[in-house]
Amino acid sequence: GLIVADQGGGAVIRKSLDFLERSVRPDGSWPIDTNLAVWLTTLGVNALASGPRLTDVLDSKERAAACTWLLQQQFRREHPYTGTAPGGWAWTHLPGGVPDADDTAGALIAVRNLSDATAETLAAAQQGVGWLLDLQNSDGGIPTFCRGWGALPFDRSSPDLTAHALRAWRAWRGDLAPEQRKRVDHATERAVRYLRKSQHSDGSWSPLWFGNEHAPDDANLTFGTARVLSALVNLPDELAPATEQAAERWLLFSQNTDGG
Numbered sequence: 001g002l003i004v005a006d007q008g009g010g011a012v013i014r015k016s017l018d019f020l021e022r023s024v025r026p027d028g029s030w031p032i033d034t035n036l037a038v039w040l041t042t043l044g045v046n047a048l049a050s051g052p053r054l055t056d057v058l059d060s061k062e063r064a065a066a067c068t069w070l071l072q073q074q075f076r077r078e079h080p081y082t083g084t085a086p087g088g089w090a091w092t093h094l095p096g097g098v099p100d101a102d103d104t105a106g107a108l109i110a111v112r113n114l115s116d117a118t119a120e121t122l123a124a125a126q127q128g129v130g131w132l133l134d135l136q137n138s139d140g141g142i143p144t145f146c147r148g149w150g151a152l153p154f155d156r157s158s159p160d161l162t163a164h165a166l167r168a169w170r171a172w173r174g175d176l177a178p179e180q181r182k183r184v185d186h187a188t189e190r191a192v193r194y195l196r197k198s199q200h201s202d203g204s205w206s207p208l209w210f211g212n213e214h215a216p217d218d219a220n221l222t223f224g225t226a227r228v229l230s231a232l233v234n235l236p237d238e239l240a241p242a243t244e245q246a247a248e249r250w251l252l253f254s255q256n257t258d259g260g
Contacts (some may be wrong), residue, residue: 052116067121073089087130100144105132105161105165156208160209167187
């Protein structure tokens with residue numbers, strides 16, 4: 001765009017061209033992202049925490065280092081591109097990352113798994129939880145980046161992001177101040193209502209992220225259903241028992257004959 005506007009001789013253009021040359025793959029293509037350090041760190045930590053005790057696989061120094069690193073990646077100021085408030089996390093620690101619901105929820109859960117509620121972690125959690133609460137759409141679901149941008153896919157509520165936010169709220173609920181805990185409870189009820197409405201008649205959910213190019217509308221129902229079910233099972237039974245049972249049936253029915 002800048003070159004077409006006859007701005008091709010500036011330093012900005014030269015730096016951009018250098019970046020493109022350095023990031024091209026051997027086959028001539030470019031990836032959409034080159035660094036997912038925050039996302040992968042939260043995935044790794046939360047996977048380890050779901051198995052044996054995290055203290056058995058990461059010693060205190062390793063847990064503290066991971067927690068400190070994640071806390072350092074939280075946005076503490078309004079984001080210059082999206083204008084979103086402080087408190088969220090992006091998928092990368094490099095410039096160009098934008099705070100989003102999925103990475104904020106993952107980071108909140110990881111920090112909870114790595115550390116007790118110290119003054120530092122609780123302050124970060126309160127801000128992160130508040131960021132997700134403010135992101136909730138009027139239909140009760142959670143969008144990707146910003147509430148109320150319009151009709152783009154990223155602005156719409158999605159079951160996978162809503163489920164991830166539910167897990168993050170649940171992880172910190174017991175440590176929050178009474179007023180914020182009330183907000184979390186209200187937001188949880190609204191989110192569960194959204195998930196009930198967005199569940200397909202066969203018990204599955206369509207996620208926004210991580211699609212399947214071989215399926216109708218590129219919808220990865222296995223990912224969406226698994227992500228939502230992992231959130232619902234940690235909620236009180238009275239909130240969504242029928243929803244859970246339908247999702248379990250769909251997953252069991254969808255298993256391949258080879259076990260996968």
